[in-house]
Amino acid sequence: MNLAHTLEVVKAYGLLQSSGFIDLKNPGETLRTLKDSKTYIPQATLIMHSARIAPDAPGLADERGELTYRELDEQSTKIAHGLRSAGITEGTVIGILARDHRGLILSMAAAGKLGVKIALMNTGFAKPQFAEVCEREKVKAVLHDSEFLGLLDALPADMPRFLTWVDEGAELPEGARTLDDLIAANGTETLPAPAKPGGFIILTSGTTGLPKGAPREKASPVATAQFLDRMPFPKRSTVVIVSPIFHSTGLGTYLVSIGLTNKIVMRRRFDAEATLKMLSDHKAELLVAVPTMLHRMVELPAEVRAKYDTSALKGIILAGSALSPELCVKATEVFGPVLYNLYGSTEVAIATVAQPADLAKAPGTVGRPPLTCDVRLYDDNDKAVTTKNVTARIFVRSGAPFEGYTDGRHKQIIDGYMSSGDVGHFTEDGLLMVDGxxxxxxxxxxxxxxPQEVENLLLERDDIFDAAVVGVDDAEFGKRLRAFVVPEPGHTPDEAEIKTYVKENLARYKVPREVVFLDDLPRNPTGKLLRRVLVEYEV
Incomplete structure (x- = not known):
């Protein structure tokens, strides 16, 4: 570690103190939490911490109501006792397949208290994917919502399983056990501490195939500072998270938020108007979402948006997929200068954050690196690119390094910088733009x-709600561009006119040869476009 990076780490600890994440006026609690972090994963450590300093503070709100931090701590301990009695002990790998609700939060905390390793499963899995990931990650038990009962047919019949959420009217198999059953049957006696943190596995988005597993043994305090440096996390307030918590952005923002003893508001399925209602009802200061969710909120009729008071909102953190310049401008008009565009990945963690002033200067930018992070560009020959406005491969050095995929593979690393898999360029002002x-x-x-350049141009049109561009095989050109367009409700875009529009604004070779109109684009739960589905689309 060089001197400059060492100084940044020192600054990071100073930021943790100034933000209230650690409290030097309460050294006993600070030391206890630091000690716990060497034994438990943060999903357990931070709930235990907030339960000690503010037991009666609201910790979580979902469709079933609210739980205090004391209740989160006690109920997760009861669940941990129940899992332990079922033979799920330190070192076991459990899969959690759950939407955003108390069952997911309690399951993660309970597993953390046992030293069990968590594999956070994608709620969009098909049965073959789910079975293959469970086998690869050596999953020995599954905690899941009732809606996913069908997926479990692919697993051994004797594998322990527990229901994290039961839908009304769901038909449960004989002998099914729920988290509520475990809570009712067990006490809150202190569990033996595990020898080390169980760790957790976050799956990559899987946009190019089967999701890979990215393990994290524990979370570094430095990683927390990366979130706090350029984003407005409140303390003892309310945060609405509609990004899926099984993925890195939702999970990271959730952990930082509970470390600051906030109330986390979530719901199982995203709904644009319901999200506005949550912001209004809970007077939330922060919203965490993916751009497609924000898009649907912005596109609501003005009279619908006007029903909800979002004046308490100080920040909207966006991540998971590209924020188009057009959406950036529209959302700022609706909510004010509160957008924060977070760029990173499951592997590199946080790379950069764009603040409202950055987005006003360059709509769609991903901004600058936070403390302990740095970004470089390299060409295809692995040579550093320092010239402004030149597109090259993006590499990131982070204070929260990736440990390699669970299948043994790793991302390319040059000079200590890891490939993000994206290409981009720096503006004259030093702001990073991701080109695709x-x-x-x-x-x-x-x-x-x-394709992102063409897509952004199409999204500027009033008659287009969503757009994607892919390359399909072509005998003459090798590949030709095909655009997929979701029309704005009440509009009927014309294919020829769209092609002319692109031709008037971009180079001729960037004009799509054909335009296909769809009702919706295929996206995963984090908003990422599933381009391979479109490439294989039968026209």
Whole structure:
């Protein structure tokens, strides 16, 4: 670690203190929490911490009501006793397949108290994917919502399983056990501490195939500072999280928020108007979402948005997929200058954050690196690119390094910087612009096209709600561009007119040869576009 980086780490600890994440006026609690962090994963450590300093503070609100931090701590301990009695002990790997609700939060905390390793499963899995990931990650028990009962047919019949949420009217198999059963049957006696943190596995988005497992043994305090440096996390207030918590952004923002003893408001399925209602009802200061969710909120009729008071909102953190310049401008008009565009990945953690002033200067930018992070660009020959406005591969050095995939593979690393898998450029002001995925580049007639540029242009049109551009095989050009367009409600865009519009604004080789109109684009729960589905689409 060089001197500059060492100084940044020192600054990071100073930020943790100034933000209230650690309290030097209460050294006993600070030391206890630091000690716990060496034994438990943060999903357990931070609930235990907030339960000690503010037991009666609201910790979570979902469709079933609210739980205090004391209740979160006690109920997760009861669940841990129940899991232990079922033979789920330190070192076991459990899969959690749950939407955002108390069952997910309690399951993670309970597993953490046992020293059990968690594999956070994608709620969009099909049965073959789910079975393959469970086998690869050596899952020995599953905690899941009732809606996913069908997926469990692919697992051994004798594998222990517990229901984290039961839908009204759900038909449960004989002998099914729920978290409520475990809470009712067990006490709150202190559990033996595990020898070390069980760890947790976050799955990659899987946009190019089966999701890979990215393990984290524990969370570094430095990683927390990366969130706090350029984003407005409140303390003892309210945070609404609609990003899926099984993925890195939702999980990271959740952990920072409970470490600051906030009330976390969540619901099982995203709904644009319901999210506005949550913000209004709970007077939330922070919203965590993916751009597609924000898009649907902004597109609500003005009279619907006007029903809800969101004046307490000080920040909207966006991540998971690209924030288009058009959405950036529209959302700022609706909510004010409160957008924070977070760029990173499951592997590199946080790379950069764009604050409202950055987005006003360059809509769609991903901004600058926070404390302990740095970004460099490298060309295809692994040489550093320092010239402004030149597109090259993005590499990130983070204070929360990736430990390698569970299948043994790793990302490319150059000079201590890890590939993000994206390409981008720096503006004259030093702001990072992401131009697209490295593997999304389309070579058509010998010309390189990054689809995001064409997509952003299409999204500027009033008659287009959503758009995607992919390359499909072409005998003459190798690949040709095909645009997929979701019309704005009440509009009927014209294919020829769309092509003319692109031709008038971009180079001729970036004009789609065909335009296909769809009701919706295929996206995963984090908002990422499933381009392979569109490439294989039968026209």
């Amino acid at each position: 995925r490295d593997d999304d580049m389309i070579v058509s007639g010998g010309e390189n096209v990054f």
